[in-house]
Structure formats: structure tokens, C-alpha cells
Amino acid sequence: xxxxIVSGQVPLQKTKPGSMxxxxxxxxxxxxFFLILFVVFFLTPPIYMLxxxxxxxxxxxxxxxPWFVYKPTLENxxxxxGSAQYLTxxxxxxxxxxxVVIITMLISVPAAFALARMKFWGSTALGMGVFLTYLIPExxxxxxxxxxxxxxxxxxxxxxxxxxxxxxxxxxxLTVPFCTWIMIGYFASIPKELDEAALIDGAGYLQMLTxxxxxxxxxxxxxxxxFAFTVSWxxxxxxMAFTTSADQLVLPAGIVTILIRGDVYAxxxxxxxxxxxxxxxxxxxxxxxxxxxxxLTAGATKG
Amino acid sequence: MAAVIPAAGQxxxxxxxxxxxxFARRKSTIAFLMALPLILLIGALVVYPALYSVHLAxxxxxxEHFVGLGNFEFLFKRDLFWMVVQQSVxxxxxxxxxxxxxxxxxxxFVHNVPAKGQRKWRGMLxxxxxxxxxxxxxxxxxxxxxxxxxxxxxxxxxxLPSITWLGDPYWARFSVIxxxxxxxxxxxxxxxxxxxxxxxxxLYEAAAIDGASWWQKIWYVTLPMMxxxxxxxxxxxxxxxxxxxxxxxxxxxxxxxxxxHIFATWAFKLGIExxxxxxxxxxxxxxxxxxxxxxYFILRDINRRGNEA
Numbered sequence: 001x002x003x004x005i006v007s008g009q010v011p012l013q014k015t016k017p018g019s020m021x022x023x024x025x026x027x028x029x030x031x032x033f034f035l036i037l038f039v040v041f042f043l044t045p046p047i048y049m050l051x052x053x054x055x056x057x058x059x060x061x062x063x064x065x066p067w068f069v070y071k072p073t074l075e076n077x078x079x080x081x082g083s084a085q086y087l088t089x090x091x092x093x094x095x096x097x098x099x100v101v102i103i104t105m106l107i108s109v110p111a112a113f114a115l116a117r118m119k120f121w122g123s124t125a126l127g128m129g130v131f132l133t134y135l136i137p138e139x140x141x142x143x144x145x146x147x148x149x150x151x152x153x154x155x156x157x158x159x160x161x162x163x164x165x166x167x168x169x170x171x172x173x174l175t176v177p178f179c180t181w182i183m184i185g186y187f188a189s190i191p192k193e194l195d196e197a198a199l200i201d202g203a204g205y206l207q208m209l210t211x212x213x214x215x216x217x218x219x220x221x222x223x224x225x226x227f228a229f230t231v232s233w234x235x236x237x238x239x240m241a242f243t244t245s246a247d248q249l250v251l252p253a254g255i256v257t258i259l260i261r262g263d264v265y266a267x268x269x270x271x272x273x274x275x276x277x278x279x280x281x282x283x284x285x286x287x288x289x290x291x292x293x294x295x296l297t298a299g300a301t302k303g
Numbered sequence: 304m305a306a307v308i309p310a311a312g313q314x315x316x317x318x319x320x321x322x323x324x325x326f327a328r329r330k331s332t333i334a335f336l337m338a339l340p341l342i343l344l345i346g347a348l349v350v351y352p353a354l355y356s357v358h359l360a361x362x363x364x365x366x367e368h369f370v371g372l373g374n375f376e377f378l379f380k381r382d383l384f385w386m387v388v389q390q391s392v393x394x395x396x397x398x399x400x401x402x403x404x405x406x407x408x409x410x411x412f413v414h415n416v417p418a419k420g421q422r423k424w425r426g427m428l429x430x431x432x433x434x435x436x437x438x439x440x441x442x443x444x445x446x447x448x449x450x451x452x453x454x455x456x457x458x459x460x461x462x463l464p465s466i467t468w469l470g471d472p473y474w475a476r477f478s479v480i481x482x483x484x485x486x487x488x489x490x491x492x493x494x495x496x497x498x499x500x501x502x503x504x505x506l507y508e509a510a511a512i513d514g515a516s517w518w519q520k521i522w523y524v525t526l527p528m529m530x531x532x533x534x535x536x537x538x539x540x541x542x543x544x545x546x547x548x549x550x551x552x553x554x555x556x557x558x559x560x561x562x563x564h565i566f567a568t569w570a571f572k573l574g575i576e577x578x579x580x581x582x583x584x585x586x587x588x589x590x591x592x593x594x595x596x597x598x599y600f601i602l603r604d605i606n607r608r609g610n611e612a
Contacts, residue, residue: 031415035424038409042431042489045442048453052445066453111341118334126338133345134539135594136353137546139567140587143574144352144359173348180341205333234435236549237567241575252437256553260441267445274438285433289426292433296490297497
């Protein structure tokens with residue numbers, strides 16, 4: 001539509017007929033050119049991961065073309081899937097992430113409902129406070145938490161250091177604020193008439209939440225779930241600071257601390273480990289891309 | 304239980320006021336209880352540790368007695384501290400600038416191609432953001448490997464000198480920024496693409512009728528319409544980049560000769576590895592004021608524009 005108006009107008013002025021169309025085509029070709037360039041830049045590391053993971057140690061050691069696999073082999077993947085250690089990392093990551101998702105949803109959905117729909121004393125301040133927690137990054141919190149955990153261990157006798165369940169306690173600090181933020185946005189977009197209808201029909205607030213808000217805001221809940229899962233799957237600092245022994249590590253920390261032994265030829269296995277470790281978020285992304293992107297953009301479009 | 308009250312209010316108008324007051328009280332109580340886990344979580348695991356870290360920063364190494372600002376005095380006298388400040392600022396500002404630029408340009412390219420193909424391009428371009436950074440940084444580490452670097456292999460074939468990516472301080476700084484830009488640019492791309500889609504087509508039509516060039520369209524239509532989203536993404540990214548840990552830790556661990564340390568990695572080295580928790584806490588505390596200042600300016604800007612509109 002824009003094109004028709006514009007190209008109808010332009011020939012009357014100075015340019016030759018059809019030049020607008022030509023300009024557009026040229027812009028399109030340039031767009032494709034740069035898109036290909038950036039796709040190459042963005043996909044080089046993951047593709048190189050894949051290439052290396054298919055090589056045997058001998059091939060990596062021999063100085064051949066690093067970008068090409070002469071004798072593809074799955075031995076790295078077989079070695080990893082047969083190694084109890086790697087499977088432990090994977091299992092720990094899976095348990096931690098799933099539990100964190102559940103905790104996050106149990107905390108942030110009711111809180112978002114209360115903040116979006118039921119004003120109470122200090123609710124605006126709390127909404128602002130949730131936003132402001134972004135100013136206190138995890139890199140500021142890990143040192144005091146380290147000390148607090150040591151203190152809890154000394155006084156209450158609960159051993160907190162070097163157990164992966166500790167991650168289930170602290171990961172929600174990374175996920176809950178953003179998920180609450182997303183859910184406030186989704187809940188606020190639900191028409192008020194629905195609540196009134198529910199109240200007239202005699203529903204309580206809990207029923208209103210479970211029977212109306214959660215089903216209506218399901219896309220938001222899926223987006224928040226994906227966000228919480230990927231964040232807890234990927235976090236690196238907290239497991240590095242709070243877990244050390246091999247059976248308690250989650251994937252990112254496990255690959256970095258245990259698999260890298262200063263042995264150059266182990267890189268095939270390391271890359272395979274990274275690729276397998278990146279698989280759950282990649283699969284979620286591949287199948288639920290729209291929810292994934294909705295979760296990413298929800299925070300900003302509200303502001 | 305709560306359901307009974309509005310029903311009673313309707314059937315007996317005389318009791319309405321008392322019933323409503325009770326109802327309001329109950330409503331706010333329920334709401335407070337629903338938000339309580341959130342309050343407890345943030346209070347116990349964010350606010351309390353943050354305040355505790357201020358306390359920790361005033362103790363001596365063995366955490367036995369109070370030294371006031373002693374840790375800060377000690378830090379201010381060390382050249383390495385000022386280098387870390389400088390490196391953190393360079394790292395965050397350069398990385399965010401390039402992420403925003405690349406995100407803005409690539410968003411335009413994606414927006415230009417026919418709507419049918421956009422999904423495919425967007426799908427491929429967001430992949431760096433999806434891979435957990437610790438794992439993708441390992442791939443970069445392997446690409447930068449001193450003797451097996453795949454980049455250098457290409458450079459040598461093209462007749463260019465090979466580069467000591469992580470061994471030379473300047474290249475190491477370049478490398479950590481490059482990896483950060485690679486990881487973060489897709490986030491900007493997605494945000495700006497969403498923002499571009501929300502700019503009404505009529506504005507471009509009007510601009511085209513007035514004879515605006517593509518540059519004028521970007522400057523006078525696109526940028527003003529996207530101003531809020533640009534501010535928010537830059538703010539978020541500045542916070543996250545400033546507090547980055549994974550990339551620097553995995554690529555260089557702060558080396559060579561501590562030249563690539565940023566606040567988070569240096570605090571980790573001093574506090575956890577060097578066992579000097581108060582000093583580590585003092586270092587990491589420097590992140591907060593800088594972030595708060597950035598947030599203040601950007602949010603003020605958004606509010607002002609919001610009021611003008």
C-alpha cells in the first residue's frame with residue numbers, strides 16, 4: 001500500500017519511473033547480503049562446536065583444516081553418554097532447573113496477581129522494588145551469600161556449601177523478579193469485567209486466580225516458565241561459588257571445571273559436552289520460539 | 304469464604320458499608336499473603352545479603368574487627384583497582400554500544416525482507432542468546448586456542464599474520480568484548496524488531512510524501528518512536544554486561560597479567576579464591592553505585608519523555 005502511493009507520487013517529481021521499485025529491490029539484496037554475513041558471525045561458534053565434536057582426538061591433534069571433518073565419528077558423544085560423571089551433571093542440572101521453575105511459578109504467579117489486581121498497602125512500592133532488584137546483580141550477592149551460608153552451617157548445622165540443592169534456594173532470586181514482571185503485564189491486560197463477573201458468581205480470589213487468570217494468561221505462564229528454565233539451566237556464577245565436588249556440579253560449572261584438564265586433544269569431548277548441554281534450551285527454543293520471544297520482549301514493551 | 308461477602312452485600316443494602324469495609328480488609332490481607340513469598344525471597348536473599356555485604360566490606364581479612372573504610376583505602380592505593388574500574392567501564396560501554404548498533408542494523412535488515420522469510424532469519428539470529436553463555440564461551444575459547452586457533456588457520460591461509468587472541472592484553476580485551484557482543488546482540492535484535500513492528504506504517508508514508516530520505520526516516524520517525532525501548536534495553540544490557548562474569552572468567556580468568564579483570568571476576572578471585580571475603584565484597588560493591596546512576600538517568604529520561612507525550 002505504501003509502495004503504491006509512493007511510486008504513484010514520485011515519477012511526477014524528479015526520478016524516473018520504476019526507480020523506486022529498483023531501489024527497493026536493491027535494498028532487499030543488501031539486506032540479504034548483510035543478513036547472511038551476520039548469520040555467519042552468529043552461527044560460527046555453534047557450528048564449530050559441532051565440527052569439533054565430530055572429530056577424533058587424533059584428527060584434532062593433527063594440524064589439518066579445522067573447519068572440515070575428514071573422518072566423522074560419534075566417539076565423543078558415546079564417551080560422554082557412557083560417563084557417569086557427565087550424566088550426573090546433566091541430572092543435577094535437570095533436577096535443579098525443574099524445581100526452580102516450580103518454585104518460581106508458585107511465588108511469582110500469586111504475587112503478580114496480587115500486584116496487578118488487588119491493591120494493598122505498599123503494593124506500588126513492592127512493584128517498584130521488584131524492578132529495582134535488577135540493580136543488585138548476582139555478582140554482588142555471591143560473596144555475602146557465601147558468608148551467610150557458612151554462618152548457617154555453623155549455627156544451625158545445615159550443610160549448605162557444596163550441595164546442589166542450595167542452587168534451588170538461590171536461583172529463584174534470578175528468575176522470580178522477571179517472571180513476576182512478565183506476569184503482571186499479562187494479568188493487567190485481562191479485562192476487569194472478568195473479575196467482576198467472577199465475584200458476582202461467588203468466586204473467591206483463589207478461585208479467580210486458578211479458574212480465570214491462570215487459564216487466560218497461559219501464554220504468559222509458558223513464556224515465564226521457559227525464561228525460568230533457561231536462566232537456571234545456564235547460570236554459571238552460583239554453581240562456581242557454592243559447589244565444588246564433582247557429584248554436586250551442574251552442567252556449566254561441571255564442563256568448565258572437570259572436563260577441561262589442560263589436555264588439548266580432549267576438545268572434541270568438551271565441545272560435544274557443550275553441545276549436548278545446550279540441547280535442552282535449544283530444543284525448547286526450536287519448538288516454542290514464539291513463547292520464548294514473547295517472554296523476552298514482554299518486559300520491555302510494557303515500559 | 305470470601306465469596307459469601309459480596310453476596311451478602313447485595314442482598315442487604317443496610318449492611319453494605321460494614322460488609323464492604325470488611326471485604327476490603329480481607330482483600331488486602333489476601334493480597335498481602337499472596338505477595339508474601341515474593342517479599343520474603345527478595346528480603347532474605349537479595350536485600351539482606353546486599354546490606355550484609357556493606358557490613359562485610361568494613362571488616363578486616365579475618366573478619367574479626369571493624370576497619371571502617373580501610374578496605375576502600377587499600378583499594379584506592381592499588382593501581383590494579385583503577386585498572387579494573389577502567390576495564391569494567393570500557394568493557395561494558397563498548398560492548399553495549401556495539402550490541403545496540405548491531406541489533407539495530409540487523410533488526411532493520413530482518414524487517415526489510417518479506418514477512419514470510421522473517422521467522423527463519425530471526426530463528427537463526429537468536430541462537431547465540433539461547434546457548435548457555437558458559438558453553439558458547441568455551442567454543443570461543445577453542446576458536447581462540449593459541450596453537451589450534453581456527454581463526455588463525457584462516458588468517459594464515461589468507462596471508463595475514465596470526466593473532467595471539469588471549470595472550471596479548473589488547474587482543475584479550477578485544478576478544479572478551481567480541482564474545483560479549485556476539486552473545487548479547489541477538490537480544491537487542493529481538494527487542495528492536497518488536498519495536499520496529501509497532502511503528503505505524505502511516506508515519507513512513509507521510510515522511511515519504513514529504514520527500515524524506517531513508518536516513519531522515521530513521522532519524523525523525525524510527526528513532527523517536529523507539530526511544531523508550533532503546534533506553535530500556537540499553538539499561539538492562541548495561542546492568543548485565545557490567546556485572547558479567549562467565550565470559551571473562553572462562554576466556555581469560557582475568558589474565559594476561561590481570562589485564563582483563565572486571566569487577567565480578569576480580570571480586571571472585573579476591574573473595575572466593577583468595578579467601579579475603581571483605582576485600583571481595585568491597586570490590587563488588589562498586590558495581591551498585593555505577594549501576595544506580597545509569598538507571599537513574601535512563602529512567603528519568605523515560606519518565607520525562609512519557610510526560611511530554
